[in-house]
Amino acid sequence: MAHLLRMPGVTADATEAFLEAWEIAEGDAFAAEDTLATIETDKAVVEIEAEAAGTLLRILAAPGMTVPVGQAIALLAEVGESVGDIDAILSELAPTAAAGSEEASGSVVVEVEDGEPRAADGRAERLGSPGSDTAVGARPGQGGPTSRVFASPLARRLAKEAGLDVTTLTGTGPNGRIRRRDVDAALERRADRPPATAEMRPTASGAGQDLGGRRGADVLDPAQRRTSSEATYDLVEHTRLRRAVANRLTQSKQTIPHFYVRGSARVDRLVRMRAEINASSPVKVSFNDLVLKAAAAAHVLHPGMNVTWAEESVRQYHRVDIAVAIAGDRGLVTPVLRGVESMPLTGIAAAVRDFVQRANDGKLRQDELEGGSFSVSNLGMYGTEEFSAIINPPHAAILAVGAVRDEVVAVKGRPKVRSMLRFVLSADHRPVDGALAAAWMRTFVEILEHPLRIVS
Known part of the structure; x- marks a missing residue:
């Protein structure tokens, strides 16, 4: 039926x-x-x-x-x-x-009358609203036939966002259908031309306003640069992902009582062990993979950290699921590795690489972005020494990882150069006490400084 x-x-x-x-x-x-x-x-x-x-x-x-x-x-x-x-x-x-x-x-025929798109039957047609292929007609002369220009929904949406008139585009699809590639080509051609500018003055709200009294954002192409006597800037619309991340992290800082525990580890042995593993393994292991494995091992020894907060109870998990922060081409995402405590290092490395690739392609599944009790965010590849991260709700903690750096430290009373790695643990003070977080950090550092415990 x-x-x-x-x-x-x-x-x-x-x-x-x-x-x-x-x-x-x-x-x-x-x-x-x-x-x-x-x-x-x-x-x-x-x-x-x-x-x-x-x-x-x-x-x-x-x-x-x-x-x-x-x-x-x-x-x-x-x-x-x-x-x-x-x-x-x-x-x-x-x-x-x-x-x-x-x-x-179906296809809707739209005629342009006095610059206002209208459907052929006289009803106002929202040309920019999503739908199927829309045939847009422009009258070359009074009483002349209506020519049809077919555009895909994606092409119309992209054209509208870029301030392009689809009736001016040339389609390369079947029957002259305008596709995404046609919009992209038009944008490339426009980028080769000097951007249009208008004399603007600041308003009380900070938005630009031209001398005719209209808001600058309504006058200038939204994809072109806004100029004023005081500043030059571009307007970049929020993506759905950017809005979601902003709302989630704002909620985290407003509702979760964060506290922070800092630690550092001598990782000379870890550096050598990683080099030995990568010399023989077809799957290369990163420092972040080693950190994930060490964090899972510390969670096993301190199960009070493997929790999330709920209104009526604290949920304590039997398996260590860790979210990995990935700054992909489409924005920040945190896919979750399941059962990290039982995964081999090469398995962790392969899974994280797969996450990164699919994050850039926009192919992560929703179920891969849910769950877990702990997150790891690593900015070491940018040379960052140390930073604090915001907890990803409903997780109980997030570990911020810096870069491996050579530092002078005291070894048996004498100055020595050692490879050091610094961390900041942000924890939710509702399910996690300060003593527990400190004990977890001590164990985590000990595991990194004695890396055979990671693979044993």
């Missing part, structure tokens, strides 16, 4: 998701566990898989739309099912979906 496919709730607190792409077309058959569509949450790209075989009858939400959780996005039929009037079925199952199905699945 025909049924609706609805936008899933990929996280417990999710209210909407961004529909990135449909992997099959209307009328296509699919098998169980085939990917029907991909959606994007605040942190990851998630695939919607078919629960059973069937046919995609109609797409109700086009790529580029932000869809509330639970809203119908497609009409599906079972294998071998004969479907007659699709509109009648939609009217019965979801009247609102039936009403919007024409806009979602």
